[in-house]
Amino acid sequence: MFYHDKKLQYNVRVDKPNPQFARALQQAIGGIEGEIRVCLQYLFQAWNSRGPVRYRDMLLDTGTEEIAHIEMLATAVSLNLEGASSSVIDTIVGNDPIMEKIVGGGDPRHFLSGGLGALASDANGVPFNGSWVVSSGNIAADMYANVMAEATGRTLATRLYELTDDAGMKDMLSFLIARDTMHQQQWLAVLEELGNGDARNVLPIPNSFPQNLENQEFNYAFVNTNIDPAEPTVGVNRRWTHGPSLDGRSEFREVKAQPMGGEPMLGPPTPAGHAQTEQMEGAGQKS
């Protein structure tokens, strides 16, 4: 079963709110490359797991971590939707006229349906679709589905990184990109155990994003979210927790999950969004 605390896994800070970027972030929440998909995919694979138990354990650990990523991104969406001054205009990718046109406006449902909050949808407002949750009952097919999800997911995250100049957003994405680096390797480590050999130079995908921009603490660390102190997972049978990383550039290690971010605190509701009166009065109160 599952537990939580009130803090974020990693700090989420927005210096220059930007609704266009809020819309783009939705792809990483509810898009096919996004975090709801990997969260449910790893958890369903764990719940449906038949075979060596250590794979179930790993899937539960990482599936649980992904909930915290949805939380971070949802918080980032809200913070990009509130309190902007007119200086927000022009922050998408400098002076590139193509990119400015492609990114277009925001998602009107952020206001109309969400009152300046995140949605379970992609960057075009298309709802998350459960068909994307792959759990085939064949561990190798599942692992390739997971590599694919993290490969397209990391590609998406690097593109979001390119779209923003906001230092807080770049820091958050540097953490998420690092986690995708590790997650790609976890699933390939299982395939290595199952006979796939090595997986050298192709990693991490995309390999054209400078790895020194990743968060260096977390790009080769397996995060154990199990609260049971008697549940260490490092060991001979858990390739993803020790030994050289599959790309030969680092060492795998395991860390216990702990929050590095604080408790999120959104601003009061916008008057035009017509929250209940009591919400406006109570905003900012600790209880």
Added chain:
Amino acid sequence: MFYHDKKLQYNVRVDKPNPQFARALQQAIGGIEGEIRVCLQYLFQAWNSRGPVRYRDMLLDTGTEEIAHIEMLATAVSLNLEGASSSVIDTIVGNDPIMEKIVGGGDPRHFLSGGLGALASDANGVPFNGSWVVSSGNIAADMYANVMAEATGRTLATRLYELTDDAGMKDMLSFLIARDTMHQQQWLAVLEELGNGDARNVLPIPNSFPQNLENQEFNYAFVNTNIDPAEPTVGVNRRWTHGPSLDGRSEFREVKAQPMGGEPMLGPPTPAGHAQTEQMEGAGQKS
């Protein structure tokens, strides 16, 4: 952020596997009345929360609890799909020819796509849809959305209860029905705080299911899933943790979340499902 252990919130046992019932259970997983919906709905409402912090806390607590309910139901689906003998036939609702016809066969994707595992879909195989996740930014609208979700959800659970004779399944459902009883009241308790007065006789919905068939320990208990020991939530401002229940039949109380079920252990893969060879060899191993 989020944590887990390897046990179930409540015990899941299947005496007489039944693929027809496995299909019906999918409605409670990926259907519009199901647990993925309430899980994401409460979590998004928490993450988007603007206003008194205690509502965010409660939403996080219950959203986290719901993940454990998806886990229980997914486990129940798998156990209903494996190891049946021919005596499985006829277990749906006795001799009622209408119900036998309505329930029909199973979901072929349980085998074809899942290798005898649960899917993120409803009882007709229609995928979960993110549009069902309501988080409006207005606390009262959200609370009515939550009451509605738990009212249709509890109605669904009582119908599933009627469809099965399996003692294990009835016990699991008796727990889930009890939790829905409490969750309905939680959200109405917020509405009471916001000015709605009382909500007596209509509860719990449906009111035609004998409440003595509910699990009596959990039908008026708020489950706190926050692992922080310094995070008690009982108190004056938290109507849902103390005082008479809204329907006047019990007292609210709060309990810390802990697993009452064991670690789930599915059988080995079915040969016809063509898992990887290593899964069949490793099945049942503890690591």
Added chain:
Amino acid sequence: MFYHDKKLQYNVRVDKPNPQFARALQQAIGGIEGEIRVCLQYLFQAWNSRGPVRYRDMLLDTGTEEIAHIEMLATAVSLNLEGASSSVIDTIVGNDPIMEKIVGGGDPRHFLSGGLGALASDANGVPFNGSWVVSSGNIAADMYANVMAEATGRTLATRLYELTDDAGMKDMLSFLIARDTMHQQQWLAVLEELGNGDARNVLPIPNSFPQNLENQEFNYAFVNTNIDPAEPTVGVNRRWTHGPSLDGRSEFREVKAQPMGGEPMLGPPTPAGHAQTEQMEGAGQKS
């Protein structure tokens, strides 16, 4: 069965056409909070109704009224898409740069697929989805589903009200907001009959929108759309037609449905939209 005349339930006038607002209005037509949903939801609940007949009657009355609301909003979309001069730019929410960015551009399918007409989709072009039509067979669950639909619907309508400066659009929305006020109370009145007690201060949702901006004639009036003159519904058993309103601020009353708006008359097709030649010749003819 059903009948119509050629007039609108309430007048629809657009002084300053605005395609951005046309896009936003789509949420109220084909979105999860929109009028197609409540229309079909109330009608299916009526057609599936088992139990006291007066609930079926009320559901038919209000489900029929909602068709007229789709008609008003579809007309409003078309009028916002035609005949604008360049002064249309800037009409969304004054100088708020965040809102301007969030609302973004229009819906290109308004032209590409509709030739400047409304679609059965939401503000992001996501099609209306039948899964949103809740008819559970349990009257209390259904009533909470209806309160939820009207609570999120009224919240949406107040946000649309905030997005526009157009006097005609504000007048139309003031009427629709008033109807949502009444509809919330209707469903709660049923719950009161079923044992729910009262529902005071939380209403109407959102309670932060000044009620004096609502149309004062229709915010506590039940609209009877039944053409049978022998079908009065006021009476002891119909709580929603008489007595103090649930929020204590007015008296319920019943009115027979009649059109307050004229027959809608759109402009000729835009040449670039390539209607048939005969449409352009015939436009504006009365037959």
Added chain:
Amino acid sequence: MFYHDKKLQYNVRVDKPNPQFARALQQAIGGIEGEIRVCLQYLFQAWNSRGPVRYRDMLLDTGTEEIAHIEMLATAVSLNLEGASSSVIDTIVGNDPIMEKIVGGGDPRHFLSGGLGALASDANGVPFNGSWVVSSGNIAADMYANVMAEATGRTLATRLYELTDDAGMKDMLSFLIARDTMHQQQWLAVLEELGNGDARNVLPIPNSFPQNLENQEFNYAFVNTNIDPAEPTVGVNRRWTHGPSLDGRSEFREVKAQPMGGEPMLGPPTPAGHAQTEQMEGAGQKS
């Protein structure tokens, strides 16, 4: 705007309830060939209409009629789901083993989600999708979309006719098939006015269903649902109301809409469906 009375357009009677047939009927309600689609398609085409007003009038008339068809079919679904004895088994298409296998079981959501009521979904439980509502702004493209809808719709209705031995259902379908015959011709009559010449032998589609099995009163009659007595539509410019039918086999005429069916009366809720207690007590009461 719109009105209703409490009667059905045509009588709906089920002698031998059959949940398999209830499932099949859903295709005619919420499927792409179904009545929700044509209802919304004709109404949106009317509301978006630019060009000669008589086309808008006709679209409103027939779009309104289609609501009554959804109502009839939804009633038929409920009646097929209640009160069967074991003799219900085997009623699908005699002894044809292929058809028996194809039709399969019922839709479990009829019970789980609907409490023995109809859904806004197709025969596989796939929800109605607003993308099917075509309103292009080009009158000829729209008329072909309408012919296509009525051609696939009538084909569906004749197949449903073949699937059942129930005299009541056959009678209802004979009426609906007749209406599709007329509706195909209406839209082609517009195309004739627009220059299409004639449309002889291909009609009605499918042409392999014996026309003498259609209801003979309504297969060439245009049903005017406008309640305004000053709104006759017969006339020179309204090809679909007079003159020889396009297939040369009859004369068009116009009739004012009036209910030929009674007020539908479903049975009490099934105990296992857990309606509210008050519904069971009140069932069968007239108020």
Added chain:
Amino acid sequence: MFYHDKKLQYNVRVDKPNPQFARALQQAIGGIEGEIRVCLQYLFQAWNSRGPVRYRDMLLDTGTEEIAHIEMLATAVSLNLEGASSSVIDTIVGNDPIMEKIVGGGDPRHFLSGGLGALASDANGVPFNGSWVVSSGNIAADMYANVMAEATGRTLATRLYELTDDAGMKDMLSFLIARDTMHQQQWLAVLEELGNGDARNVLPIPNSFPQNLENQEFNYAFVNTNIDPAEPTVGVNRRWTHGPSLDGRSEFREVKAQPMGGEPMLGPPTPAGHAQTEQMEGAGQKS
């Protein structure tokens, strides 16, 4: 079975890249009026064909041609997404403020999910939906579905024609519009064979687009994509290959499919899109 070469059916050239137009083109790829739909619709009708074989042949021919149309449009999307200078701004429909607003910004997923490539979605990013593929088993119903698809498809293409000033795009669309002219007639020619008489003045739909802007070589030519030289299809029984066209303005003829466009060559990946390093190094190489 199927074959290909590496060239386009017709030349695709973009002089002034425009992401707004790229978004609009998506409607012709993955929208309900688009090429994926007609491609799959004609192929499924062919594969499911029961009855005279010449209809199956024709459907295979044209279904195969439509794949080449998706290819052309996908290439056009990519070319509209790359290499623009700031002069790209303002190219949508001159100075019409309404159209500029309606068309809005681009599709952010063109960059986020596609790295500047086309998607299997419509102009709002809504994915292609298989429910649009109509193959009813009744040849007349199918032919009307095909006329409808080509009627709405040609209407869409003429609107895209109006949205752009780019000479290359106008040339490509002039070819596609001509093909739609012919395809409408093919399906009506089958209906004529089946008894429908003629179909004169309504064609081509829309009839308000000047036919002299169509490509004059291909608007009445049936394209035979069968590689078997012994498979001529012209003849008495194939009305769509000879004789006067149905609109009386030309003669039908048949041509063997051959590429008129060159091999498409996209630019190198944009650095911000984070393709693999090897893609950037290898771009422009012939192998």
Added chain:
Amino acid sequence: MFYHDKKLQYNVRVDKPNPQFARALQQAIGGIEGEIRVCLQYLFQAWNSRGPVRYRDMLLDTGTEEIAHIEMLATAVSLNLEGASSSVIDTIVGNDPIMEKIVGGGDPRHFLSGGLGALASDANGVPFNGSWVVSSGNIAADMYANVMAEATGRTLATRLYELTDDAGMKDMLSFLIARDTMHQQQWLAVLEELGNGDARNVLPIPNSFPQNLENQEFNYAFVNTNIDPAEPTVGVNRRWTHGPSLDGRSEFREVKAQPMGGEPMLGPPTPAGHAQTEQMEGAGQKS
């Protein structure tokens, strides 16, 4: 562009028609693991390709081959829906009561919507969804998406193989399974070229299906569907056309595509399906 002939890539024969199996086959046509998905995925990746041209070539070749697989499976669905005698009952997986229950009945839309023909949907009637078509612009992410598609696809095909006793169906599946074996390796061969090293024992996925049951001629052969005789693709840079296979068990080779199956010939329409009269008269004619 694209071409076709009238023959199947491989023979499709059904000895014992079985509508349950027809339903199961739909998963391989329109399901997330199915052939429409890989067909469009490879073609879109080709059309969006930026980087070395040989990858575009390979994607075009294999994307084109996949159309022929949809054709084979659609034909197999039709043949499983027609002409069964009562002996068809019981052919699903012998006496396994679980599997019999899981597979359930057929898809009623095969008759209602298709007149005994295939649909663009999965085994539950859920329509194909364009969101499954992954083309990321990053060649490694795309290759992993393709390996995943072929891994889940081959797993599905081996499960279908287990569900049937029909010799013709087993032969067809043995061919399709062999093609999936090869396709997995093609994409991994690209990854090997890009730096991934080898991919030994994990292949083919699932590795628990006896490879001697595969068609031995086609499991390591690259099929070139390009009709240009000057377009040989074997060579140093095309790892997938020569050298030892990635799993070390065979040698890659290349063959030119040619039809091994005959022209498909379905039976006449079923009378109850109400095709047009002319279809029934003309069935079986060669023209």
